[in-house]
Amino acid sequence: MNKLTFALLLLSTSLVSCAPQWYTVKKSVVDKKTGAVLAAPTGWKFMELENRILITPDSPDLGLLVFQVLPVSKPMKFTKQIIQKNMLPEDLAALVTDNYQLNQELTQFKILENSPEVLAGTEGFRLISEYKSGDGNPMKMLTVGMSQQDNAIVFEFAAPKRVYFDKYKPEIEAIISKFKISPEQKK
Amino acid sequence: MTRYPFFQNFATLGILCFGFSLYAQEKKTRTFENDEAEIWKESQIEQRKMEESGLIYQDDSLTAYLNRVLIKVAGDEINPVVPRVRVIKSPVLNAFAYPNGTMYIHSGLLAKMENESQLATLFGHEITHSTNRHAILAFRSQKSNSDALAFLGIISGGFGLIGAVANLLGQVGYMASVSGYSQEKEKEADVLGFQKMKMAGYTITEAPKLFEILKRDLDQEPPAEKQSFFFSSHPKLNDRIKNYNQLLGANSKPDSAGVDSVFIKVTRKLLFDNISIDIQSGRYNSAYYSSTVYIKRFPSDYRVYLLQAEILNKRYPDNTDKQAEVMELYKKVVGLDSTQADAQKNLGKWYYKKGDYTGALPYLETYLKLIPNAKDKGYIEGYIRKIKTSMDSK
Numbered sequence: 001m002n003k004l005t006f007a008l009l010l011l012s013t014s015l016v017s018c019a020p021q022w023y024t025v026k027k028s029v030v031d032k033k034t035g036a037v038l039a040a041p042t043g044w045k046f047m048e049l050e051n052r053i054l055i056t057p058d059s060p061d062l063g064l065l066v067f068q069v070l071p072v073s074k075p076m077k078f079t080k081q082i083i084q085k086n087m088l089p090e091d092l093a094a095l096v097t098d099n100y101q102l103n104q105e106l107t108q109f110k111i112l113e114n115s116p117e118v119l120a121g122t123e124g125f126r127l128i129s130e131y132k133s134g135d136g137n138p139m140k141m142l143t144v145g146m147s148q149q150d151n152a153i154v155f156e157f158a159a160p161k162r163v164y165f166d167k168y169k170p171e172i173e174a175i176i177s178k179f180k181i182s183p184e185q186k187k
Numbered sequence: 188m189t190r191y192p193f194f195q196n197f198a199t200l201g202i203l204c205f206g207f208s209l210y211a212q213e214k215k216t217r218t219f220e221n222d223e224a225e226i227w228k229e230s231q232i233e234q235r236k237m238e239e240s241g242l243i244y245q246d247d248s249l250t251a252y253l254n255r256v257l258i259k260v261a262g263d264e265i266n267p268v269v270p271r272v273r274v275i276k277s278p279v280l281n282a283f284a285y286p287n288g289t290m291y292i293h294s295g296l297l298a299k300m301e302n303e304s305q306l307a308t309l310f311g312h313e314i315t316h317s318t319n320r321h322a323i324l325a326f327r328s329q330k331s332n333s334d335a336l337a338f339l340g341i342i343s344g345g346f347g348l349i350g351a352v353a354n355l356l357g358q359v360g361y362m363a364s365v366s367g368y369s370q371e372k373e374k375e376a377d378v379l380g381f382q383k384m385k386m387a388g389y390t391i392t393e394a395p396k397l398f399e400i401l402k403r404d405l406d407q408e409p410p411a412e413k414q415s416f417f418f419s420s421h422p423k424l425n426d427r428i429k430n431y432n433q434l435l436g437a438n439s440k441p442d443s444a445g446v447d448s449v450f451i452k453v454t455r456k457l458l459f460d461n462i463s464i465d466i467q468s469g470r471y472n473s474a475y476y477s478s479t480v481y482i483k484r485f486p487s488d489y490r491v492y493l494l495q496a497e498i499l500n501k502r503y504p505d506n507t508d509k510q511a512e513v514m515e516l517y518k519k520v521v522g523l524d525s526t527q528a529d530a531q532k533n534l535g536k537w538y539y540k541k542g543d544y545t546g547a548l549p550y551l552e553t554y555l556k557l558i559p560n561a562k563d564k565g566y567i568e569g570y571i572r573k574i575k576t577s578m579d580s581k
Contacts, residue, residue, distance in 0.1 A: 075469060076469075079467060079468060079469050080468055080469030080470070081466075081467075081468075081469040081501060082469070082501075084501075084504045086540075088536060088539070088540060088566075088570075089566060089569075090563050090566040091536075098467045101467070102467065102468065107240070107241075108241065114562065114563070115565045115566075116565045116566050116569045123569065125566075
C-alpha cells in the first residue's frame with residue numbers, strides 16, 4: 001500500500017467515524033456546549049449535531065425532538081431577523097413563528113396555541129402549531145423556548161398529527177420540564 | 188387482385204411512402220405544437236401551485252385596478268394570451284409573466300412604485316414576453332435535446348436559496364422570474380413594452396425612473412440570497428435603465444407623472460402591509476423607507492408609527508438614541524389615540540424591558556382593559572404579576 005492509498009483510507013475512515021450517528025439514550029443526554037441535561041427515557045435514540053441534539057422515541061418520521069441553542073445577533077434561517085439577548089418570551093415566540101411561516105417546508109402553517117411557559121426556571125413561551133410537511137403529511141408541533149443573555153434555547157417536537165403527536169407528547173413534555181441548565185451556563 | 192402483384196405492391200409502397208411523408212410532416216408539426224402546448228400546460232400547473240400556496244395577496248380592488256392597467260397596456264391584439272395580474276406576498280423586487288399572459292408581481296416591487304406610468308412600464312415589458320412567445324423561443328433555441336434538458340435541469344435544480352416563491356416555481360416560472368431571457372429578448376421586451384405604454388398614453392419619462400428606484404432599493408437592502416430574482420439584479424437593472432434612456436432619446440425632457448392620486452389610493456393597503464412583510468423578512472431598511480413614504484402619503488394614519496417603532500426596536504435593540512425614538516413613537520400614537528391598544532401594550536413592554544416597572548404597569552393594565560381577551564393575555568398578565576410582586580417586596 002503506497003502512502004497516498006494509505007492516506008485516503010485513513011481519511012475515509014475518519015470521515016465515516018465523524019458522521020453523526022444515532023445512539024441509544026442510557027440515562028440522559030448532556031449538551032457539551034451548554035452543559036444542559038436532557039433526561040430522555042432509556043432506549044430512545046439521540047444524535048448530536050452542531051448546536052442541536054435530536055431525540056426520537058422510535059423513528060424521526062414518527063416523532064422528533066430537536067434541542068437547539070440559537071446564538072444572539074445571528075439571523076434566523078428564514079426570517080433573517082436576529083435573536084436579541086434577553087428577549088421577552090412573546091417576542092421570541094413571534095420571531096420563531098415568523099421563521100416557521102417563511103419556511104416553505106411547512107405549508108399551511110397555523111398556530112393553535114401561544115402561551116407563557118417556564119423553561120429551566122426562566123420565563124419562556126410555548127407554541128402548538130400544525131402544518132403539512134413537504135410530502136403533504138399533516139403534522140403537529142410543540143415548541144418551547146426561552147431567551148438568555150448569550151443565546152436562546154428552543155425545543156421543537158414534531159410528529160404526525162394522527163396518533164403519534166398525542167402518543168409521545170406526555171413524555172416529551174416530561175423531558176422539557178426536567179430540562180436543567182447549570183447556574184454558570186445560565187447567563 | 189392477385190394478377191398484378193408487382194404493381195399492387197408498387198402501389199402499396201407508394202401509398203405507404205405518401206402516408207409516411209404525411210405522417211412525418213404531421214409528426215413534425217405536432218412536435219412543433221406540442222412543445223408550446225407543453226409549456227402552457229406546465230405554466231398552468233405552476234400557477235395552480237402558486238394559487239394554493241397561500242402566498243397570493245388578497246385585495247380585490249387592487250387586483251381589479253391592476254388588471255385594468257395591464258389590459259390597457261397590452262392592447263387588443265394579444266389572442267390567445269389572456270392578460271391577468273396576481274400579487275404575491277413577497278418583499279423581493281420582482282415580477283414575471285407566464286406564456287399564457289398571467290403575470291405575477293411581488294408586493295415588494297409594487298410597494299416601491301410611485302405612479303401608474305411606472306406600473307405600465309413594468310407591465311409593457313412583461314406582457315411582451317408573453318405576446319412574443321419568449322418562453323417557447325428560448326426553449327427552442329437550445330441547440331440540442333441535451334441542451335434543452337440541461338436548460339430544464341437548471342430550472343428544476345438550484346433554487347433553494349431564493350426563498351419562498353422560488354420554491355414554488357417550476358421550469359417556466361423560474362426562467363421568467365429568475366434567469367430572465369436572452370439579452371436580445373429582454374431588449375425586445377423593453378422596446379415593445381415602451382411602445383405599448385406610450386400608445387396607452389402614459390408618461391414615458393417614468394419608464395427609466397422605475398428601474399432607478401429599484402436599483403436604489405437594492406443598494407439599501409441587498410438580497411440575502413446569493414441567487415437573485417431578475418429585477419433584484421444590478422446588471423439587469425442597469426440594462427433596463429440604459430435601454431429605456433435610449434428609448435426616451437429626444438423625449439427625455441424633464442417631465443413627471445406628478446402625484447398620481449388614484450395609484451396612491453389603490454396601493455395604500457399594499458404599501459402598509461408590505462412594511463410588515465419586510466419586517467417579517469428582516470428587511471429593516473426597506474421597511475423603514477416604505478414607512479416614510481407611507482407617512483408622507485397618509486400622515487394621519489398613526490398605525491404606521493407603530494410599524495416604524497417596531498422596525499427601529501428590532502434594528503437597533505442596543506442603541507440608546509434609537510430606543511428613545513421608539514418610545515417617542517409609541518407615546519405619539521397613545522397621545523393621538525389613547526384607545527390604540529397595541530401602542531399601550533408596546534409602550535408598557537418597552538418600559539418593562541428597561542426594568543422601569545412603574546412606567547410599564549399603567550400601559551399594560553390599560554391594554555388588558557382595552558382588549559380583555561387579548562391573544563397574548565397570558566404573557567401580559569405574567570408581566571403585571573412580576574411587576575406587582577417586585578413592588579410588594581420593596
